[in-house]
Amino acid sequence: MASQLSVSSSVVGSSWNWIVSLLRPFLALFAVILLFTIADRWTHGPKAMFATEQNMRNVATQTAIVAVAALGMTVVIIAGGIDLSVGTAIALAATMLAWSLKEDLALRLAVGENLAGVNQKLKVAEDDLKRAKEAAVVAEAKSRIESLTALRETVTAASVRWSPWTPWLSLFIGIGTGCLCGLINGLLISYLKMVPFIVTLGTMQIYLGWAKWVADNTTVRPDIASQVPLWLQNLLSNRPTALVYGLPVGIWWTLVLTAILAAVLHFTVFGRYVFAIGSNEATARLCGIDVRRNKIAIYVLGGLFAGIAGLYQFSRLSVGNPTSGLGLELKVIASVIIGGGSLKGARASVLGTLTGALIMSAITSGCTALGVTNPIQDMLLGIIIIIAVALDQWRQPKTN
Template identity: 70%
Template structure:
């Protein structure tokens, strides 16, 4: 009898675990099924929504928002918010593009790149050609000779150091995201400022900084000589760039999701994150260093922001300072749609991924059904409102 009760209890526990694990994807499956039926009803055998190519495109388009939503999941669990995530992604992508264009490895070693050295030599040659007296001509000739030697030196150094530029640019891009998160965490923790206000301010700061780095334009490194193939292949849907049916960036996102889920549920840091989000005052009384952990939380979120910046550059192969405006709403909405609570203490990695996928499915389904962009925006807004309403209902029910 005892064994039977234990077996029954274990079975119930397993069912509850399976339900909790699958719940985030139940809404995703429902939304996808509705669009599939609607597309088939409208186009018949020509329906493209359920085709492999369209599903691959959905997964690829979701990757940027999804990887940023992983970091936002940790922030929201801790009871915080980050409105600067969109412009921080654009800043990371812009810094990465600038590093490639300026050949940052070579600049760090010799102080300038080949293009800059050539430009200075060309200007000196123009001055020599414009010289009108012997003294000016002599000075110009000397200057040209010096810059010719300098150009040859820089060109020779480029053969050794330029190969390191893609890797250093990667460090700069991801490091920029980490710096943005670190700054947010420091301002929130040690200046005791509200996360909403802090990140609202840093959102504008990162946007202005990206514009300053890009000189108010788009940074365009040469795709043929300065952008490695693996950068462009990261989120490319070309058959040659795919691995097991999808781009490598999608698999990287899945691996990062697994690692983050393990960190949140099986490490001391993960327990601290949930404790801070559930009740910060109690966490402090239990001996948790709240300021230090908040800085770690926002810096970890910044790491995912930097990776999202890499993804964005992979898709666009340029650094556009304004490309992240509005992206923060989609990132936050991914976590909320996936069951995360804006009150803190509750969110899941699977929920964030499913929320990001739901938004991509809605966008793709509306495109297949030829729904106009304004209607797409309204539908997405309705989905977000419903998700927040459900969250509030759950919160009220649990506290009753």
């Protein structure tokens, strides 16, 4: 009887600890929102805007890019890794997406040209004709204009068939770019047996340079009216007509991705391998786990989420900016740590990561509502990251 009571109390205790660990990030988020609600009400009275429905929707929208990337980082950190290149990988994915839309890539692959390119060549030929004085040069310019005019008609006719495929091809290229970045990181870390911190520090610069090269050191701006489909514009839009049950579609997709990743981590063999590798890589190898192959899969999965975050970033900015991801990696990693993840591996949760990202966005929004300047906000974010890591170090001996 005593043994049964002991087992029962042990089960209740473990269940209670699991519930507390699950709810801890939500309690922290509630405390942050409550603190800024009171402070905003105290400062602005009836004009307080922090706790309004519109501002909470803005907080959720601002969180989406970091939250999606942080979901992938959660898997990487559970496995005992780190990815400093996630910010530039997001910007690269967004830039590739924007470039594909601007170039009307499906049409260009089908017929070798796009309308913008043909029109530009035609304009150059017309300018040459205006400047031409010799008869031979005039004849050559007129001949070139005629051929380019015929080519424009051919391309215009082909665009009816091929241009509708460009957004889907661009979507594949953007997300695929994120996966490729993750694959490169995973291969370098697994086969060269290098420290993830150093590898991803190097690839961070590689992806930044790659994005600048694609964008020709500028910002890629596809035409919103004709080249960016409405569903992509509305992904993170707060316009009333773009909302689904009060939130942008992208927020709902983030929640779906969170549920799917949680199921993968807790109910699949791959999920158990991720925790095993993060707990003790040598032991996992001795247990028959293919550590190298699973590490590559882990970083590819992280890259997949970075690619989706790049899609979100383009939807929010409507441009591809190669430098838009600089510094974003700190917020992504901080979301995981604030949400209860450990840099030593084997501990993190997708719900914790989601609330960690929301906590940072709520703090930023609250500071803005209270009139706190950006430099102070940046310092506050740094202090929060240090405190989160310190708490992780303080908790660690208790779990060893």
